[in-house]
Every structure is written in C-alpha cells, then in structure tokens.
Amino acid sequence: MLVEKKRFPSPSPHVRLFTVCYESEGLKVKGLLAEPAAPGTYDGFLYLRGGIKNVGMVRPGRIVQFASQGFVVFAPYYRGNQGGEGNEDFAGEDREDAFSAFRLLQEHPNVREGRIHIFGFSRGGIMGLLTAIEMGHQAASLVSWGGVSDMALTYEERKDLRRMMKRVIGGTPKKVPDEYRWRSPFEKADRIQAPVLLIHGENDENVSIEHARMIEDKLKETGKPVETWYYSGFTHYFPPQENRRIVRRLAEWMKTR
Numbered sequence: 001m002l003v004e005k006k007r008f009p010s011p012s013p014h015v016r017l018f019t020v021c022y023e024s025e026g027l028k029v030k031g032l033l034a035e036p037a038a039p040g041t042y043d044g045f046l047y048l049r050g051g052i053k054n055v056g057m058v059r060p061g062r063i064v065q066f067a068s069q070g071f072v073v074f075a076p077y078y079r080g081n082q083g084g085e086g087n088e089d090f091a092g093e094d095r096e097d098a099f100s101a102f103r104l105l106q107e108h109p110n111v112r113e114g115r116i117h118i119f120g121f122s123r124g125g126i127m128g129l130l131t132a133i134e135m136g137h138q139a140a141s142l143v144s145w146g147g148v149s150d151m152a153l154t155y156e157e158r159k160d161l162r163r164m165m166k167r168v169i170g171g172t173p174k175k176v177p178d179e180y181r182w183r184s185p186f187e188k189a190d191r192i193q194a195p196v197l198l199i200h201g202e203n204d205e206n207v208s209i210e211h212a213r214m215i216e217d218k219l220k221e222t223g224k225p226v227e228t229w230y231y232s233g234f235t236h237y238f239p240p241q242e243n244r245r246i247v248r249r250l251a252e253w254m255k256t257r
Helices: 060-067 095-107 123-138 151-157 159-169 177-182 186-191 210-221 240-255
Strands: 002-008 015-024 027-036 042-048 071-076 111-121 139-145 196-201 226-231
Touching (some): 002 027, 015 060, 015 071, 015 095, 027 060, 027 095, 042 060, 042 095, 042 123, 042 240, 060 071, 060 240, 071 095, 095 111, 095 123, 123 139, 123 186, 151 177, 186 210, 196 210, 196 240
Parallel strands (some): 042 071, 042 111, 139 196
Antiparallel strands (some): 002 015, 027 071
16 A cells, blocks of 8 residues: 655654655655654554645644654655645545555554544544544544534634535535535444544634534534533633643543554
8 A cells, every 4th residue: 555655854853754645546646754763662653634735734843743752653644735646525425545544554564453543623623533433443442633623613603615616516405415414424333443533723713613513512412421621701712822732631641542
C-alpha cells in the first residue's frame, strides 16, 4: 500500500516528518506521516482533517503536536490533493482514503498491534465515525473534535457551503437524500466498537454542537461507550493555551483505552 515515503522538514527535533504516497482503491493518495524520533513502539494515530481541498489542509505543526504526545501520526490529504489522484467527494468514496490510511498504520513497524486511534476534526469527524464503523474492534478509540455527524444538517447550517455540496454530492438533501444519508453514520452506529470521545465548543458556528449531541444520543441508544467534553464559550477554534491542554488530556484518554 505504501508507494513512496520522503523526508519533510520538521519543526521539532523530536519528531520526524515524511510525505507519503499510498494506494487507496487504486488511486495514489498523499499524506503526512509523523514519527517520534526516539526508538521504540508507539500507539498509532489517524488524523482526519476537516475542510475540502485547500481549506482545512493538514498543518505540519498540528501533526507534530500529536506525535509529541507519543504517537505515530498519519494524516491523509484525501484524494486529489497535494498531487494525489482522484477527487474529494466530502465523505463519499473518499472515505476509502481514511480506511486505507488506517491499514497503512497497521503495517507500520513502530506501531503497536491493535493500538490505532482515530481522530477527526470538523468534516474529519464524520470521516472518523465512518472509519470506526468500518474498522470495528480494530480501532482502539475515536475522538471527534468539533466534528460533523450529519451531512444534511451541515447543508442546512452552512449556506456558504451549499454550492460546493450540491456540486460534490450531486444536489440538495431533498433532491438526493440517499447521498446525504450514505454520508452520515447513524444507521450503522451500532457497528462502532471503539470508545468514543466527543469534544465540542458550545458556541461553534461552523459545526453546531447539535452534531455532537445527535451522535451522542445515537451511541447511547445503541449502548456504546461515549464520553463528552463540551465547552461553554468556545467556538470551532479553541484558544491556543486551552487547545494545548486538551491535546495533552485527550492523548492520555486515548492511551488508557
């Protein structure tokens, strides 16, 4: 599955960065890999970015931040980005890029067997939920931070995204309801086996906290373990100091799951 791995400048002497090309459904897709420089084995960390195309692109500093907590981190750019083949379709076929990235971490020589965590931010939240559904018991945990859970709700909330969503998905939720339903995890939430942590700012206007509450209710309804960290006064982007504190806290949460 690994096609190419090239060294990339790292902002930290304690973390090695690489650009990676890997296969996903026959397409060559690019991503960013971060490895702690110290020898040893580590938990794997699949970082699923938000946005689409150049909006919400993977940032090396963010990947290094998580790798510094003691993880081998892999962040796919998704198909069609940074020279990769294919085109993103907003949690449609491009979900396979997340599934293949999870399997790539399973093959990594420094990743502990059975210890791969899934992390999704914003649009990456729905990618994370779909990946947890696909991987079942193979996933150690799932964290969704400011994560989308319902594509139809996103269409209703984000007027600025409607034109893109109609183009990429094929129409409105009323015109192509099956496309939106397929992109949402509720019907298959019972297949999630990993413990789930939902992090969300209650004042988030990019992805309303209703997304977190909806998937929280669904997981509880199906008897799945779910924990929530909801923050009053915070939006989609948390203050830097609080962000760093939560990163340390969620890293510990993951490692004890």
